[in-house]
Amino acid sequence: MTGTTVYRIVWSPGSDRLVGVCHCGADQEADDPVRLWQWLLAHPEHEAMDDRE
Numbered sequence: 858m859t860g861t862t863v864y865r866i867v868w869s870p871g872s873d874r875l876v877g878v879c880h881c882g883a884d885q886e887a888d889d890p891v892r893l894w895q896w897l898l899a900h901p902e903h904e905a906m907d908d909r910e
Contacts, residue, residue: 864897866890
C-alpha cells in the first residue's frame with residue numbers, strides 16, 4: 858500500500874506505562890493513552906511530554 862502511516866502504542870510489561878512509536882521513528886512513554894495519541898497525531902510537531910519517569 859502506498860501512503861500508509863503506522864502508529865503503534867504498546868504496553869510496557871511490568872508497568873502501567875504505554876510506549877507510542879510514530880512512523881518517523883520517534884517514541885514517547887506515558888501512562889495516559891489519550892495524551893499519547895495526541896502526541897502521535899501532532900506529527901511532525903512532536904514535543905517531549907513532561908510526565909516521563
